[in-house]
Amino acid sequence: MTSAAWHARISCGRDTGAGFLVTERHVLTCAHVVARSGTDAVSVSFAHGGGESIGAHVVAHGGWDGRDTDAGDLAVLELDRAVDLKPAEFAAPDEAYGHPPRKLLAYGFPKHYDEGTIAEYRATAGQLIAGEWVQLEAWAAHGQPLVPGFSGAAVTLADSGRVVGMVSAAARDPGVRNGRMLPANVMARYWPRLGDLIPTPDYDGPQKERLRLLVEEADRHGDLECSPRRLYQEAVTDFGPPPPPQGFASLWDAAWYLLSEVSDTKAAVRFAERLADFVEDRPTRAALRSWPHVGAEAAPGHKAGVTPHSWSPILVEIAPSGSGDHQFLVEVSAYNGDHRRVVGRRRMPADRVRSYALERIDEAYHALEPGARELLAFVLPRRWLNTDVANWQRSADDDSPLGAFAPLVVMDLERRRSGGLQHKLLQKWRELDVQRSARLRRIGCGTVGQDPGKLTVALRRGADVVGFGTPPRTDGSRQLFKAGLNAAVPVMLWPRSGCRGGPSHEDCRGAAFLDRLAEHLADLPPAELPTYIHELRETAYASESSEHHWAYDLALLWEDPRCLPDPVGYQHSPVG
Incomplete structure (x- = not known):
């Protein structure tokens, strides 16, 4: 605990308090510690950083407005430069409590202790006071009490050093050895990014970050015809826990409560799916419905969660x-x-x-x-x-x-965005997983000009792999490719150059290409075609022949949505 370099001393004018590093550029402290940041400079030094002070400014605020009983006594400081220190690590929200009680430590900077000192406390109970604080009481009748200079200090588990909250107040009577802690999961209401760092059941940091950004994007698209409370109630269903007495201040507040306080881990998924119904932006709507990207149902023989x-x-x-x-x-x-x-x-x-x-x-x-x-x-x-x-x-x-x-x-980008075609591709791969070999359909150069709609239906019913003799470089050949894409054919191969599908096909390179394709890829499992095509490309590149190897410009369109469980993509999602 005492060797953790992320403990910080905060100075703002004449006020001094504590804080702790949570990213290479961000420090958390109490809002009242930096209440004068509008006029006075804020500086941060670290417990084991040699005493060097670094300038900082407030980039997020919990809404605290000056009274001891006001909620949101949190400020996020951004340092003027990144520091080469390992940030604090967080414990799960319920680890601060137990029987027997867990010993908790706070590293503060009271008067005459510029280097810092430690106070030992415990949480009275997990019950929140006014939906905001947890009461702290001294571990023993002697030792360092919580006094000015401890505000903003991380409250950590004595055995692991992981953060469970932040000291926000001490008793006014020096004879009463207790105080208040703002739990980490409450802090995340006011700075949503913090939720990415706090362990929660079943969902990791990237998944929570994605949900947070999706919720922010939903908010940005204008007034939604839904309330956080209603979405919460639908997510927990009729038998779930009621919403907290203080209600929800935002959509994220409701989402975070589901992630951190509700034992039904599927409730957050239902929340995202229901929120999607109220979002007008189609990519955001689809991304909410696909959160947390757990993938398609595993095929026989594959473990769930493994591509x-x-x-x-x-x-x-x-x-x-x-x-x-x-x-x-x-x-x-x-x-x-x-x-x-x-x-x-x-x-x-x-x-x-x-x-x-x-x-x-x-x-x-x-x-x-x-x-x-x-x-x-x-x-x-x-x-x-x-x-x-x-x-x-x-x-x-x-x-x-x-x-x-x-x-x-x-x-194909357009096909990746189509829910219907992605569904058909998943169906096709489930069939291919149990087939001994795939059905190869040849589309030669002379077929340019046939009805693309009829070809789509024919390919949908009778092709797993399509080989084209001509590249998509003319209007006619592009129509053939469009038919294959709309038929949800999972594998398509073609030469990037060669025959353009003209009227004469004597000595046609396209036909020769399809012959070699059938010869080399017959009876190969479609799921492994990327590997076989890679080997062909290696052979073609290494060839010493004066003539081009038949596969030197071979193109492979291959798509298994189970390997890439994000059909909408990030380029149109709030992550972008």
């Missing part, structure tokens, strides 16, 4: 930004199981997309487990599907193509 075939995708999403024909929103993220970590997100002109994506892909590998099977998945606008991403130079120091470095697939 099929153990792929760990690095997802590159490229979408029109809406601010011009040549502006795109690029987002790169990495998946570990159902958890998605965004590595980079930027709006940029088309000529910068490649360099930015390659740089962030390389960074995304840091987020993968050492034994992960990487899969580079590019989600592209339909007109970019034939982009030669597989032959992009991997990096400034590596001339080899990206498609020879790792399994690489492309996906």
Whole structure:
């Protein structure tokens, strides 16, 4: 406990108090400690930081307005620069209480103790006073009492050093050795970002962060025809706990109460689903309905929560930004199981997309487990599907193509956004999981011009894998590709160059390509095609022949929504 470097001394004019570091730039303290921050400078020094003071300013406030009984006595300070100290870690909300009582420690800075001193206390009970505070009483009849200088101090478990709350007040009578603690889960009402750091059952930090950002986005889209209390009641159903006496100040307040106080872990999911019904923005609505991205029902033989075939995708999403024909929103993220970590997100002109994506892909590998099977998945606008991403130079120091470095697939942006087509894809993969082999449908160059609607129906009924003899570079061939996408065909292959589907097909490269495709991919499981295509690309790139290997410009569209359980994507979600 005493070696924790994140304990902070806060100075604001003539007032002194305590605080604690929760991120590399943010310190929590009581609002009354920095009440004069509008006129007086705020400085922060750390218990084991050599006495150096760092400037800070208030970036969030709990709403405290000056009286001892006022709620929201919390201030969030942002340091003028990041510090190289490990932030405090939080305990679960109920760990502060128990029988026998848990010993709690507070590290404060009372008068004549510039280096700090420790007070030992315990929580009287988990019962909140006025829906806000927990009463503290001294651990023993002697020792350091809570006095001025302890306000804002982290209250920690003596055995683990994890934070359970913050000292907000002490008894006015020096003969009464008690005080008040603002529990960590109450603090998160006033600074929602704190909820990402506090352990809660079943939902981790990234999942809670995503829900918080979705709720914030729902608020930003205007007045919603629903109340936090009503949403809470529908989430807990008729047999759930009643809302707290103080009610809910915001949508997030209700969501956080469900996450931190309600034992039914599915209640938060029901809250998100019901909130979606009142949100006009379609991507936000879909993202709320898919929270927390637990994925589809596991296929037979797969454990729940583990992506099929153990792929760990690095997802590159490229979408029109809406601010011009040549502006795109690029987002790169990495998946570990159902958890998605965004590595980079930027709006940029088309000529910068490649360099930015390659740089962030390389960074995304840091987020993968050492034994992960990487899969580079590019989600592209339909007109970019034939982009030669597989032959992009991997990096400034590596001339080899990206498609020879790792399994690489492309996906259609429009199809990824369609709930109906994603549902059909899931159905198709459930069928493929139990089939011995996939049905390959050849679409040769001479078929350009056939009715795309009829082709869609035919492919939907009789194709698992489609091979095209011509790339989507003409209006006719694009219609064929559109038919395959609308048929929810999970795997599509084609050559990026070659026959354009003209009237004559003597010595047609498209037909030869389809012959070789059938020869090399016959009876292979579709779920493993990214691996086989990767091996083909390696062979094609390493070939010493004067003629191009037949697979040198092979393109693979492959989509299994179970591996990427976020069909809407982040580029149109509040995370962006």
